[in-house]
Amino acid sequence: MAKVDIGESILAPMAGITGYPFRKTALKYGADFCFTEMVSATGFLRDDKTTLKLIEAGKDTKKTGIQLFGNSPEILAQAAKKAADNGFKVIDVNMGCPVKKVVKTGAGSAILKDVKLFSLIVKAVRQAIKDSIFTIKIRSGFDENSINFIDIGEIAESSGVDAIFFHPRTKSSMFGGIADHSLTKKLKDAAAIPVYASGDIFTAEDAIRIKNYTGVDGIMFARGAIGKPWIFAEYLNAGSPQELIYLTNIKLKTDIIIELMEEMNLFYGKERGHKLIRPHLYSFLKGFRGSKGLRCEVNNARNEKELVSVLKMLAGEGNFA
Numbered sequence: 001m002a003k004v005d006i007g008e009s010i011l012a013p014m015a016g017i018t019g020y021p022f023r024k025t026a027l028k029y030g031a032d033f034c035f036t037e038m039v040s041a042t043g044f045l046r047d048d049k050t051t052l053k054l055i056e057a058g059k060d061t062k063k064t065g066i067q068l069f070g071n072s073p074e075i076l077a078q079a080a081k082k083a084a085d086n087g088f089k090v091i092d093v094n095m096g097c098p099v100k101k102v103v104k105t106g107a108g109s110a111i112l113k114d115v116k117l118f119s120l121i122v123k124a125v126r127q128a129i130k131d132s133i134f135t136i137k138i139r140s141g142f143d144e145n146s147i148n149f150i151d152i153g154e155i156a157e158s159s160g161v162d163a164i165f166f167h168p169r170t171k172s173s174m175f176g177g178i179a180d181h182s183l184t185k186k187l188k189d190a191a192a193i194p195v196y197a198s199g200d201i202f203t204a205e206d207a208i209r210i211k212n213y214t215g216v217d218g219i220m221f222a223r224g225a226i227g228k229p230w231i232f233a234e235y236l237n238a239g240s241p242q243e244l245i246y247l248t249n250i251k252l253k254t255d256i257i258i259e260l261m262e263e264m265n266l267f268y269g270k271e272r273g274h275k276l277i278r279p280h281l282y283s284f285l286k287g288f289r290g291s292k293g294l295r296c297e298v299n300n301a302r303n304e305k306e307l308v309s310v311l312k313m314l315a316g317e318g319n320f321a
């Protein structure tokens with residue numbers, strides 16, 4: 001077992017979102033630790049170029065966990081060992097992804113349905129990475145008729161998993177309904193290993209409420225961090241005068257978004273950078289009055305220079321709702 005010293009304010013793995021530029025920005029603005037998006041264990045073992053780009057961590061390897069997906073205990077174990085050899089401090093196995101493409105291969109949340117396979121995977125990975133932190137990210141079960149997170153948690157703990165990231169929805173509910181954090185509390189009460197909450201944590205206030213209610217060891221921010229990398233600083237500084245700096249300073253927020261945009265262009269090149277910044281911009285603009293019209297303005301911006309001037313104009317007008 002390894003000591004889980006990753007802090008309590010964590011950037012979740014998010015496909016298409018948590019590439020190096022966003023992780024770097026989140027760490028700069030208060031995240032204690034972050035995760036790559038899920039990458040195929042097979043692709044990683046093959047040194048697939050796209051996979052390697054997804055897990056690039058620059059100088060942040062020690063603050064970055066790699067998330068692997070797959071369905072084979074042996075391949076996941078080999079990939080985990082390779083990740084540890086490459087300096088990743090935390091190796092997480094995805095057992096919650098509800099996306100068809102992943103589930104139909106028996107990976108992601110499909111593993112929750114097959115407790116025997118689950119058990120083989122955790123034992124094989126633990127055996128392969130004796131000194132690294134080994135975590136799993138799970139949902140509450142595969143569907144409403146097979147909610148088994150307590151059993152899964154028990155097997156995980158007895159097999160040497162170091163911590164659990166928990167999203168209290170089933171695979172079948174995808175992102176519908178509300179994340180039921182009474183289940184998170186049940187898991188936290190039952191488990192001796194650290195449990196981290198994920199699900200519907202959109203503000204620092206949500207994070208504090210869920211932390212206090214469940215007693216979890218930390219919070220994993222996902223959609224709440226898209227276009228708002230300062231959410232970590234807000235959480236970190238909640239209740240202090242420092243928090244207000246982030247809550248009220250629209251110029252600072254705009255500058256951070258522009259900084260993120262520049263990081264993305266640098267890392268991905270302008271064309272891909274322009275595409276990947278979109279979800280951040282749309283989420284950021286939601287905070288403004290007349291956000292629909294602003295979205296059009298952003299869409300109409302023909303290049304980075306025009307985009308920056310739209311954002312700067314917004315910051316100057318103080319239209320933040």
Ligand SMILES: Cc1cc2nc3c(=O)[nH]c(=O)nc-3n(C[C@H](O)[C@H](O)[C@H](O)COP(=O)(O)O)c2cc1C
Pocket residue numbers: 012013014015016017036037038067094095096097137167179198199200201202220221222223224
């Ligand atoms: C765009 C997107 C991509 C995601 N990709 C992953 C992923 O690669 N691995 C994973 O374990 N979870 C993934 N998730 C799930 C999140 O990590 C998180 O558990 C979920 O969004 C619930 O948190 P939230 O309601 O606060 O967003 C993804 C979620 C989103 C919105």
